[in-house]
Structure formats: structure tokens, C-alpha cells
Amino acid sequence: MSPFDELEQVRADALDALTACTTLPALAAWEKQYLGRKGQLTRLTRAVGTLPKEERPTFGKRANAIKQELTAAHEARLAQVKQEALSKDLAQGAVDVTLPGRPVALGHLHLTTQTLRQLYAIFAQMGFEVYEAPDVELEAYNFDLLNIPAYHPARDMWDTFWVRDEPHSEARRLLRTHTSPGQIRAMRERAPQPLRVILPGKVYRYEQITTRSEHQFYQVEGLAVGRTITMTDLIGTMHQFAELFYGAGRKIRVRSSYFPFTEPSIEIDTDCILCGGKGCSVCKYTGWLEIAGAGMVHPVVLQNGGYDPAEWSGFAFGLGVERPAMMKYGVKDIRYFYGNDLRFLRQF
Amino acid sequence: MRIPLSWLNDYVDVKDVPVAELRKRLDLAGLEVEKVDVIGHPGAELPWAPDKVLTAEVLSVRPHPDADRLVLAEVNYGGSEPEIVVTGAPSLYRRRGERDLHLKVAFAWKGAVLFDGHSEGWTKRKLKETKIRGVRSRAMVCSEKELGLAEEQTDIIYLPDDTPVGVPLVEVLGDYIFDFDIKGPFGHLQSVYGVAREVAALLDRPCSREPLEAVTRLGLHTTEQPDFIDLEIRAPDLCPRYTAAMIRRVNIGPSPLWMQMRLRRAGMRPINNIVDITNYVMLELGEPLHAFDYARLHGTQPERPAIIVRRAAAGETMTTLDETPRTFDGETLLITDGAGPVAVAGVMGGLHSEVAPETEDILLEAANFKFTNVRRTAQTLKLFTESAGRFGKRVDPELTLIAAARAAELMQSLAGGEVLPTVGDLYPGRPQPVTISYQPALADRLLGVTVSPQEQARILRALEFQVEAQGADWTVRVPSYRLDVRRAVDLVEEVARIWGYDRFPHTLISEPLPPLRENKSLLGEEQVRDLLVALGLDEVITYSLVDPQDEGRLTPPAAAPLTLPGQPVLLQNPLAPERAQMRRTLLPGLLRTAWANLRYLERVAIFELGRIYYAAGQPSVPEARTGVAEPRYLGALLTGPRQARWWQPQDRSALDYFDLKGIVESLLQSLGLLAETQWQRGDHPSFHSGRCAEVRLHGKRLGFIGELHPLVREAFALPEQPIVLLEWDLDLLLAAAGAVEPERRLKFISNFPPVREDLALVVDEDVPALDVQRAILKAGYPLVVGALLFDVYRGPQVPPGKKSLAFALSYQAPDKMLSSKNINSLRRRILKQVQKRFGATLRA
């Protein structure tokens, strides 16, 4: 066979073989066999030297034309095979989109932490910084310095856990029954500078554990001391708090009350978040929910904190942490909070 | 404290004020009304229909023609003709055959709804027309039970003789009972009269002084040496005043219906007229009284009995009215006679001198005792009586004589007694009148509203303060009963609450903000919370009070005991033995939480961030030191399958040490501390000895991490599955994070792809992998940017006692593509280092 015939033979073989190629590897093998560096076409082209000189250009031209033709055919076939594979893949790779996704473990902040953070954020906007005080307190800080001497009837307001101390200890200790002792600590640290703090933390009461009462719970106390602070500032601050915490448009009402460390003392209610003031079982049909106990810092307490009551005045307020969350989410049993049932905690 | 509105109306007329309005005014003024019990009126449990439940009078009683135990009562209920009512009421049955009676009763027509008198509990029943043994019955006379006034069915109710006939019963017996929750030590609000005085001031209405004026009405005078008794106060510090009145020849019997009704509505049980009167006056005026049977009191001399008020001798005993023998300590104040104790002062009388049916002469005690001592005694004896409760809230000593006279007057009119005009009265603790210098401007300064001086004076006067209002400096004299008012700010409160908080505008603090400071410690804490939650853990908050035995449960038997910091803080009065100690470790709380949750869930991944508590040093008030350290700790626990079940194959093997370690490595990485920690084999009795690490940070122990010891797992009743946990010192962690924070700088981010190659090193079995990894990174610094340990091999291909550690190295420069020459040189440096430090050889 002449090289020309051979050339035509290779072309015919290649085109034949190409149609039989249905996969990418087969096409790659075909390319190698016919168009590769050691492929048949290349080998034939090298044979050009054996031809008479005058035939060489014709041969070269033809070889080139065939190479281009085969390359184009290969590309076309390649595109075709890819398209077929893609169509096949798209047709076969369909999944049931309703199957559940791969589970990822998601962590949760405790509901108390979430509530505390809300309170921190609200009062930070009003310039109150967070001040922390110890859980185990001196009797003097929890009571006496807050204007509650021993055997004073006001002590009945708090059932106290006492630390087992040596008898007749000069400095009896207890688990703080409220966050108020932090008031004295904060004032003594900052006097005579003006002061705006909130005091969050665990408090403890000697109370039987029921759906409504726990022996350990959280409180957030607020304290502002300055030269011109008034009762209307306190009421306004509480109103602002109610709107930010319980929702815009909340109304508040103020009742006179009694706390030994404030004078005058008040309690603040907001219109019931559940019934909007119409009356329901949560607000005991009064339309109001108590949200804070508060008052103007008692002069004795100001004095104990290192401020001269003739020049300084201040307000203090105490907020619950679990109760608002209970109201908001319809939690009927406070024991869920520190029982740590994850089925409870993971709902928030 | 329960106060019937009908009683309140005796002193201040509020009949025209709607009940809801009155309640609101009281609430806002600080007299919190917890609830209002309604009797007879709409809103009551059993409203009495005004057209069907009426007052009436029984005119005559005839035997029933056909029934032995029933009678026919002829009842005038205001209709045109009397109604014949069939009844078995015992008191009417006894009067069968009598005529011309005018017995006032409660009468109900058919259609009225009443409680069933003959069934247990409260069953409502509609009255229907029937025939009883041939006699038509379409009405009845009612008992207290049927009207909902008493729990027991006794006789029918009799109304006072002057009750008009044919009016709705609700107008006569209906009531609203205000149940007050008055916070604070306010003796002056512990009585009907005290509340009436407040209501009068609030509504600007007059208040009757009638109950206060019995002294004048009876013409009484006082003496320190009455001829009927020897009086002596040996403890004047605890007994500022002792008043004793004498009422002779009383007839003991039941008290009248109206008094019984008031007592019951106020929550007390009627006993007999004398005891009821003492209780009634206590409720009315707030002064607890005690009636002794005069004949049972002994003297120090034969001619007359004696009352000596003194401290008990330690160990002295007496049986109280509740038939309980009591032993006293030396600070208990006793009322004694010539023979011994007859009452615990202000708390409870003795059984021996109690008023009995045969009592004739009454010695009536009206005294004043130091409130703190009464409270102490009540607490010591656990005897919380109405009397102790009132004394404990401070009672005005001026009240003794007023109340004694009031009670004597009632004993005269209701028990036929004869009041002796001379009253014994020792008053060693007569208080000085209290005056306060007051500037009305103080109210403006503290309240932020302007209440005019005239208005302030009006309010204070309405509350019975005497105000000398001249210029800016006033003198205000405090009424004797306002023991709570001692300072100018107390007057500001009076002004504010009567003026009305609902009139206060709402403002915000107008002063500039005080300098703000960052609370680094809290920010750090919250950052750790966020990171751990992001790493898939749930936050728990457990109790600070724990079972002291839990510390022991953390140590397996025979192991060296667990060392915890300091000494435990124990409670004097725990609620329960398992809540008797402040926790020194977070581990038991985590283990118990895991236990509780594994009942419902297969996988628990939790952390707690909170304080532990231990005694360290002495407390000191001047130094504000509690002697208790409260460092913050971090605890975490994992247990259960690594991955949740799913519809494709999942890794269901148990979470292990490396899961928890991976989590905390991410945490440390985020805090910039990963490279700062040292990890070494840990020795902690609660952990599996081979799977426990001690983690150190800057030379200090951060804490332990590892798998729970199987015996500790058993001690906490946990299921047989690996439980991994850690407990670290959070304060230490955050301090270190705070310290490295300023040093943290951005590491280069290269635009050239890294060159990767694997390097397997053979080292001795005991060489820690972390050390090798750190040595590689150090030797290759800064161009070796990663040395990921991806395989640990022990087996035939390495010599015995050796292991192969395979690292995937990444070489990368910030500014160029590294050449193979660069890399060869780096690799040589690394191999030289690890060879030198660990004897490591390249695995063939």
C-alpha cells in the first residue's frame, strides 16, 4: 500500500473507531492511538521522507487535512459523549429531596443566660454597667448595712440560709437572699463618684421547692447614685425597661410599697403581657403584672455606701429573671430552670 | 389580714365608693389587697338573689300535724301574708307552741340557690316547691352553712332584733372581705381601725374616734398600785408598759352573732364572749390583749394576787394554752404571778389561768413588749400567734389603756361585767414625742415633682401629723402610732403616696453618664458561652447547694482522695441533707444532669460555667471580706453516640476523649491560647487513669480532662458507656486570654498555594505526639504553616516499643512559591530537630 493509501486507510479506520467510542476513557485512548505523538497519523506523517520529493507537499497537505478533520471529529464526538454522560447523570442522580439532612448538633444557651443578656443589653443602653458581688455574704452586707438590723421584722421578708460558722462569730455569713448587698459593695468602691450599675446573680432563699418557688434563682438589681436623681427618673427608667423588655407601648403603674433599704419605696406593674390588661389567670384578673420592686435609696444606705445623703440621691430597683421568662413562654413550673431537662432548655 | 368592708364602714363611710375603686386606691397607696372575698353580693361564690333571699321574722311555731321532728313556722317576710315554713331547726323545734315571737331570720323563697346544708363540702341546690308530709313547702329559713357563711351545719341563723323585715339579706349580711398583704413592720396597719384611718386620709374623709374613747366613757383612771393586784415590771427594757383592768362578775357565754360573724370573717374562730372580745379588740385596734381568770392568779402575799413581768430563769417551764409544755431560755419574757409563769409575754397565755366557763372575775392585760424580743421568742418557741405577729410588727404603747378600756366596755355590755374604775398601769418605757425637722423642698428634690407646701401640709395633717409650717423649715410631730416614721424622707413617702404616684411624670436621669468601664471578666465569660454553644454544647445551670457526700462519690474506693480547694462551706440550716454544702466542684452537677437526661435522650453534650465556693481565711466586716473564695469554673461533659441516627450510615460509636478535646481545642484556638497550653498525662481519682490529661497554662494547672472512672460512673448510677468530661479554672483561662489578647497579630495570608508532603516519623512509644508536632512547627517556622497529625501506627512495620507518627506538612511563604530547594532545606532542618530531641527517624 502506498503511503497515500495508508493515510486514507487510517482516516477511515479512525472515523469508524470514533463512532464506537462512547466513554471519555475510550475517546482519550482513541486520541492517543490516532492523533497522539506516537499515534498512527503522526507515524505516517513521519514517513513523508520516504516519498519522492515532488509528492511530499501533496502528502503533507493531505495528512494535515486529515489531522484537522480527525481532531474536529474527536471534539465533536467528545462534546457529544460529555453531553450524553451529563444527561444520564442528571437523569439518574436525582434524590428524594424530602429526606432529612445530615444532623448537626446545635448548642443552646440556658434560658436564664438569654434573659440576663437581654437585661444587660437594655440597661447598657441606659448607661448601667454590670457589677458582680459574691454569693456567700456577710450578714452585715445582706442585712445590717441595708438598714435591716437583727430581729427586725423586715428580716421576715427573706428566709435565709446561714453558713455554719463558729458560734458567736463576729462576722456571720449567709447565702445572699437578694442582690442588694452588692449595692453597698459597689457604692463603697465608687464613692464619691456618680454610679450606675446593675447587679446580677444567684440568690438563695430557705423555701420549699414548688412549682412557684425555688431555693436558688436569679435577680438583677439596679442602682443609680447621683446629685439630682429623682423618683420620676426611677419611674421613667422602669417604663423604658418595660417597653424594651416586654414590648413597645407597655403601660406601667406605680404602687407604694415597703423595702427597708429604700424610702420612698414602690412596686412597678406593667399591663399584663398576656391579656393586655383585660384580666386573665396569669395576672390574677387584675390586668397588671408586677415587674419590679424599687425606690429611692434610703439615706442610711447611702451613708453606709459612703455618700452624703444631703448632697446625693439615688434609686434602686430589683428585677426577677426567671419569672419574666416564665410569663413570656408560658412556663408553669420554675423547677424546669435548674432541673436542666435538655428537652426544656433546647426549646429556647 | 382580712378586713370586712362592713366593719371598716363603722369608722369611715365608704358605702358610696365602688369596691374596685377602693381596692385600687388602697393598692396604689401601699396597702396591697391580695384578694377580695365577696359574700352574698354578685361575684360571690354564692350570690344571694335580692328578691329571693330576704330578712324575715318568725311569728309563731306550731307542731307539724304529721311529723314528730318537724314544726311549722309562721314567717313574716314582708309579703301580704305570712308564709308557713316547714323546718326541723332545733331551736325552733324547742319553741313549738309559742306565739307572738319576733325572731329575726334569713328567709329563702323557691328558686333561690343555696348550699346544701346536709352534704359534705359545698354543693349548690336550687330551692323547689314540694310537699313535706302533706304540707306545702315553698320557702325555708336558712342556716349559716346554707348561706355559705360557715362550714358546719348547725342551727338556723338569727339576725339582730333591730333588723328590718323583708329586705334583701345581702343588704344586711352581704360583705366584701379585703385580704391585705401589707409588707413591712407596720403595727399601725394591723387593725381595722388603722386601715380605716388610712382610708380616711386617702379619700379625705373623717374617721370616727369612737373606739378610742372608751376610757372617757367609762370614767377610768390609772394608778401604779391598784388594790386588786400587785404589779411589777422587772424587765423594763423588754416591757415598756403594762396595763391591767379588772372586770368583775362576767357571765361567760357565746358572743353575739354580729361579733362572731366579724371574727369569722376576719379569720378567727369564736370561743366565748370574753375571749372573743379580746380578739375583737385586737382586730379592731391592733393591741393584743389577754384575759386571765383572776381567781386562778396567785399573790406574793395572801391578800391579793400579783403580776410580775420578768425574764425567765433558764430552763423554767410552763404549759401554754395549746396544752404544750414549754421550756424557756433566759431571754424569754414571762408574765408570772406569785407562783410562777402564767403567760409567755406577747405570745401565748398559760393553760392554768385560762378563762373557763366558771370564770367570774377577769384580769385584763393590755401590755406593750419590745418587738424584737417577742419575735425572738416566737421564733425560738416556733409559736407564731396573732398576738406575737402583731407585737412583732411594733405596737404603739399608747394603745394599752385605750384597748383595755374598749374591751372592758364590751365586757360590760356583752357579758354583764362590772368594770372597776381604777386601772393598774406601769409605764416605764413612755416614749418621747417624736418631732422631725422637715423641709418641704426635700420632697421636690427626691420626687422630681412639685407638691406645693400647702398640699404637703394638708396630706400630713390628714395622716394626723401635727405640722408647724412656717417658712422653709417645718416641725412635724409624729402621731404615737406611726412608729415607722422617724426621718424627713419618711414624710416624703407619706406625701408621695397620698398625693398619688399615678400623677408622677416619667423622666430619665438628666445627669451626664458616669465614666463607663468595660467588664472584661463578664465579656470573657459570655464569649466562652458563645463558643461552646457554637461547638454544639448545651448550657446548663445547676444548683450551688449540693450533697456533701458527692465529693466522696467522686473518689473510687481505695483511691487516694480527691483534693479540692480550701474547706467546704456548709449550711447551718439546710433544706435537705442533699443541699447542705456549697459546691467545690462542678462535676457532680454535670454527672447528675447527665443521669437525669439519659433517661430520655441518647446523647448529652453540656457545659456549665459558674462559681465554686470554698472557705479560705477568716471573714471580716471592716474589710468586706467574706472568707469564701468564689472562682469561676468551666465544666463540660459528653456522652452517647458521636452522631445521631440518620438514614445513611453514621458514626454511632461513643463520644470519647478526643471529641471533647477537639471541642476545647477550638475554644482555646478562639481565645488565642491553643499554643500556650501544655498537655500531659493527668492523675485525678475521678478519671480513667489512662485517659486523663492535666492541662497547664503558663505554668499553672488549668484543670483536667478525660474519661470518667468506671467506679465513679457507678457511684453516680450512670449507664455503662464512656462519659468524658472536664473541669477547668475559668478565671485562669480568661486571665490568660486577656493577657495574650494584646499580643495577637494577623498571621500572613499567602496568595501562593502551599506545597504539601507527608512525613512519617518513628519515635519511642512514650514520646508525646504534641511535642513532636510543636517541634516540627518550631523548626519550620514560619514557612511550615501546618503539621497535621493524620496517622498513628504501631505494628510489624515499626520496631517494638516504637510508633510511627504521620504528619501532613504544608510549606508556604507569604510572597513567593517555594522551590524544591527551599523545601528540601526545611525538611532537613525539621528532621534534624526531631532526631535530636526525640531520636525520631524517618519511616522507611
Ligand SMILES: [Zn+2]
Ligand atoms: Zn392578664
